[in-house]
Amino acid sequence: MKFCSECGSAALEFRIPDGDTMARRVCTTCGAIHYQNPKVVVGCLPLWDEKVLLCKRAIEPRFGLWTLPAGFLENGETIFAAAARETLEEARARVEVGPLYTMISLPHISQVYVMFRARMLDLDFGAGPESLEVRLFAEDEIPWTEIAFRTITRTLRNFFLDRKLGAFPTRVSALERRVPREPALAGAG
């Protein structure tokens, strides 16, 4: 933000407003306080028999890597509707959105991931404009070293573990800023 969206002034400062506890962009011309808040990314884990539907990204970031269908929650939308919409847009797949499965805070990029389990209604799927390819994967086919985001790796790893255990509790967690890892551990979590 370089200009005040209320009055157009460039006289913005970054300070803690009276009565607040966090620094905000404040317009010194009109007094408007500009709040910024985290975004919610909603998606699902579409299942057909024992297989999971993944999308190969056709956009940055992480072009060419695999992900579950997910995207930003829009104004005016429920989280259920967002999960179904993203799955239709990215994987051209129709799902019945099931129980909430993982919710993962990413404070360093101010995002919260919300992932549902979902049942595919048919096998009529394909690449939407943001995907290069969409495919069903059995557990032993998952391209673990080519997964686009740590939230997706965590959701998939939890899922295959919970499936062995026979229960899918809602799993709430956080991922902090990535620390450099040994190459041998890449893709491990």
Place this chain on the structure above:
Amino acid sequence: MKFCSECGSAALEFRIPDGDTMARRVCTTCGAIHYQNPKVVVGCLPLWDEKVLLCKRAIEPRFGLWTLPAGFLENGETIFAAAARETLEEARARVEVGPLYTMISLPHISQVYVMFRARMLDLDFGAGPESLEVRLFAEDEIPWTEIAFRTITRTLRNFFLDRKLGAFPTRVSALERRVPREPALAGAG
């Protein structure tokens, strides 16, 4: 938004950008697309023995009505940290944040409520600057007709029901725009 926050121009239009599916504010001077997304409200249900801690609001909206401690998730913050921070700010209470309990979409105001169960660590609580009064309530003392928000009524009603049933599954739901109700039903949901 009346001016572009990137270039200060007032030449904004509301249209669907190329490749997008929803209308956004687009600057016709510099081309910036201004996205707006739902906000996350995080809070908790602080428990001491059989009682729940409620706050009487000292601010609008719903001045003078009772609520659970909750507020907007901030950039850079996990949902656990936000739940604890809001409880400290509004009720001056220290809690151990427990399992995720309710998650409620409010599409008509583009918010998502995320409420955790929480255990109060001590009885040293009191009104923060946004509260008139903070009090522990047993189930039969809850001021049902003076609860500030439907998300809070739903969370409290679910809680007392689930406590009788002996289990607290994560409950994900949505509340649409309020429809006028019979006065006799006010506070019922």
